[in-house]
Amino acid sequence: MTTLPTPRPGREGSEVTPLITASLRGRRRRPSGEPPPLPRHINHTIRWYLLLVGVAGGLWAGMSVPALLGIITRADLAVLRAVITVRAAWLTHLMLGVNALASPWTTHLVAWGTIAVLVAFRRFRHLAAYLVIVLATVLLISAMALEIGRMRPVGMQILGPWQGYAQPSRPVATLALALVGILYTLVPAGRWRNRGKWAAAAILAAFCAARLYLAVDHPTDQVTALIVGWPLAVVAFWLTVPNDVFPVSYRGGRKAHLDIGGRRGAAIVMALDNQLGLAVTGVDNQLGLAVTGVEPFGLEASAGSTPLRIQVRGPDGGKTVLFGKLYALNHLRSDRWYKLARTVVYGRLEDEKPFSTVRRLVEYEDHLLRLMRDAGLPTPRPYGFVEITPEREYLIVMEFFEGGQEIRNAQVDDRVIDDALRVVRRMWDAGVAHRDIKPSNILVRDGNVLLIDVAFAAVRPTPWRQAVDLANMMLTLALASTPEHVYERALSVFAADDVAEAFAACRSITIPSQLRSLIRADGRDLTGRFRQLAPTRRPIPVQLWDIGRVKVTAGLIAALVVAVALFSVYLQVAGLL
Amino acid sequence: MTPRPEARRHDRRAMHRPLSALLATVMVAAAATLTGCAALGDTVPGCGDPLRLAIIAQSVPGASYLPCIRGLPQGWNTFGFDPSQDGTSFLLNSDRSPGQPVTVRLTATCTTSGASPSPPRAPGVLTYTRLDSISPRFAGRLYDVFPGGCVSYSFDFTTGSQIALMEQFEEAVGLYPRQQLRLVLKQKLGVELNS
Numbered sequence: 165m166t167t168l169p170t171p172r173p174g175r176e177g178s179e180v181t182p183l184i185t186a187s188l189r190g191r192r193r194r195p196s197g198e199p200p201p202l203p204r205h206i207n208h209t210i211r212w213y214l215l216l217v218g219v220a221g222g223l224w225a226g227m228s229v230p231a232l233l234g235i236i237t238r239a240d241l242a243v244l245r246a247v248i249t250v251r252a253a254w255l256t257h258l259m260l261g262v263n264a265l266a267s268p269w270t271t272h273l274v275a276w277g278t279i280a281v282l283v284a285f286r287r288f289r290h291l292a293a294y295l296v297i298v299l300a301t302v303l304l305i306s307a308m309a310l311e312i313g314r315m316r317p318v319g320m321q322i323l324g325p326w327q328g329y330a331q332p333s334r335p336v337a338t339l340a341l342a343l344v345g346i347l348y349t350l351v352p353a354g355r356w357r358n359r360g361k362w363a364a365a366a367i368l369a370a371f372c373a374a375r376l377y378l379a380v381d382h383p384t385d386q387v388t389a390l391i392v393g394w395p396l397a398v399v400a401f402w403l404t405v406p407n408d409v410f411p412v413s414y415r416g417g418r419k420a421h422l423d424i425g426g427r428r429g430a431a432i433v434m435a436l437d438n439q440l441g442l443a444v445t446g447v448d449n450q451l452g453l454a455v456t457g458v459e460p461f462g463l464e465a466s467a468g469s470t471p472l473r474i475q476v477r478g479p480d481g482g483k484t485v486l487f488g489k490l491y492a493l494n495h496l497r498s499d500r501w502y503k504l505a506r507t508v509v510y511g512r513l514e515d516e517k518p519f520s521t522v523r524r525l526v527e528y529e530d531h532l533l534r535l536m537r538d539a540g541l542p543t544p545r546p547y548g549f550v551e552i553t554p555e556r557e558y559l560i561v562m563e564f565f566e567g568g569q570e571i572r573n574a575q576v577d578d579r580v581i582d583d584a585l586r587v588v589r590r591m592w593d594a595g596v597a598h599r600d601i602k603p604s605n606i607l608v609r610d611g612n613v614l615l616i617d618v619a620f621a622a623v624r625p626t627p628w629r630q631a632v633d634l635a636n637m638m639l640t641l642a643l644a645s646t647p648e649h650v651y652e653r654a655l656s657v658f659a660a661d662d663v664a665e666a667f668a669a670c671r672s673i674t675i676p677s678q679l680r681s682l683i684r685a686d687g688r689d690l691t692g693r694f695r696q697l698a699p700t701r702r703p704i705p706v707q708l709w710d711i712g713r714v715k716v717t718a719g720l721i722a723a724l725v726v727a728v729a730l731f732s733v734y735l736q737v738a739g740l741l
Numbered sequence: 742m743t744p745r746p747e748a749r750r751h752d753r754r755a756m757h758r759p760l761s762a763l764l765a766t767v768m769v770a771a772a773a774t775l776t777g778c779a780a781l782g783d784t785v786p787g788c789g790d791p792l793r794l795a796i797i798a799q800s801v802p803g804a805s806y807l808p809c810i811r812g813l814p815q816g817w818n819t820f821g822f823d824p825s826q827d828g829t830s831f832l833l834n835s836d837r838s839p840g841q842p843v844t845v846r847l848t849a850t851c852t853t854s855g856a857s858p859s860p861p862r863a864p865g866v867l868t869y870t871r872l873d874s875i876s877p878r879f880a881g882r883l884y885d886v887f888p889g890g891c892v893s894y895s896f897d898f899t900t901g902s903q904i905a906l907m908e909q910f911e912e913a914v915g916l917y918p919r920q921q922l923r924l925v926l927k928q929k930l931g932v933e934l935n936s
Contacts, residue, residue: 234931237930238932313786313793325825328796
């Protein structure tokens, strides 16, 4: 296996061409109207569920016409009369027991249990979806019950307890919703969820049978309730927390990572082939074989994307490894919340404007990669990005630093220290800041320092931000050396005042969390020692208050207060109290 | 080069999509909550809508009369309609007696001890009134007793406004004959209501 030759900084023009010739077909433009590699997919189940929702709508429309309501009611009563022919004392006792098992208390317990588990596992998006779907379902049931105003079965003795109008059956709908809520927010898709569906179906079947036996509901009351509580709820979960973007998983790791198997894996291979002309090795997607040329890589160090290791055939036919980062809507949202939190916690020190779309997020990183390469910085060579699903998922492709070691695992000698400091110097000269200098983003290969993950970089940053880059680089180097030695080497690249400014700007919140925890584990007061070594300089204030920060903070507090008030109303309306 | 108009539209849509989606979600949730609360508020069947009265008839199978809303005077509203196998209850609220709604309850039986007879409100109905307090609150119960059931009205008004309020709520709540409901259900739906 070989790696692509790393160009000498600043000496090459376009970096993309060498691999484009790897595929005989080269790049292929997707014609208008042709679906993207991973189109938004409506599977058969969802289509069936939508059809069932239409059936429920049809039944409700029919029930608003007295003549049709009469026909439906007579048909319902005929079924019930057949059911009650099997009534017997022992069976009635059993059915009352089954009916009581799914009481409102049980449903509340299940609903609150689901909420508690979602909070415990910090699945806040699933929680929000669950709460909204519960509220919407309860309101829909109430609205339809009032609209139709249907009586309970007549002409026979009702043996069980009941409350409110009959259509749709509220207990059946809420029990179905509670079970579907568990399945689609807590149970991983696949074998366990499928087993869960059978179990839920069995519970619902027993409950519905008991209520028919007791003549509490008409059959059509249960049909519409089941449609609202199951298919409609599943469609709502599919829309709000699609499993391919927000999978339920208990395997540990970060929730930001997407599953790259199945349709997405094939779509990635196809996109790389068609859009960048990269022939992924070990894959024959036309024969439907497993994708072995694209695999997750370094997941533990990445929260903002799904990092991938991609094997491609190089121009000479040999294997080459590339690095890819898969971005999706959930990453865009994470970026947005992260930037909002930064604005509130320590003000708008720099550009914290969130990206409006996934495409713009990827475009920015691609642009930064090219800009840094043009500036002669040792960052990965960019190969562009591909569209997986328009406006939802993109994969950015870049050079994989084969053989590069994270700096904390590498031999850090004077050559490495000097090279690392020169990288910062070069960034200053080029007018860029990396903004995330920490050990996991600094690799060493053959004694040369390589910089990765430029997604947070900024062009023409504030002087404060540039100074922070220097401080974080010196702290990283000091972890493998001593502050005195790093300071001494720094003076050959920077003025003493530059170093003083760097540590005057340095605070706990300006140090990336990985670096901060390594410094804490190291035990030495590295920051303090650098400040002693450098000329004295007053600290640079990092807490900046401007009208924007005040507005955002006030807005957030107000939103929280409103949310608490709305939540208490919600609990009443959604029937969770 | 000027981008094509559809490309520009697409860009604009893409830019506004997250904010629009968030805004739409909040508005839909708020609207759903508010309309849901509002819809749940005014729910008691009117006397002119017999198909909806059937559920009240089922709550007390032998009751020969069923309470219903004949028409709400200005400033009155209903909420808390709750039919069940134990009877039916709902609340009538006047803006002249905020926080003290009249509770209307249909049950199979009721105890009228201590209550005085009043002019009957419908043929075959015995009406009683029991006052628990006259001043500073005008509070007590009104009973409509008929074969198979009883409607009780629990009121608690500020003294001074009680005469108008009593007249208004008595006018608002009507009694629908069960026999008439049986005929309507037979005619419209082809089903027999339990006697």
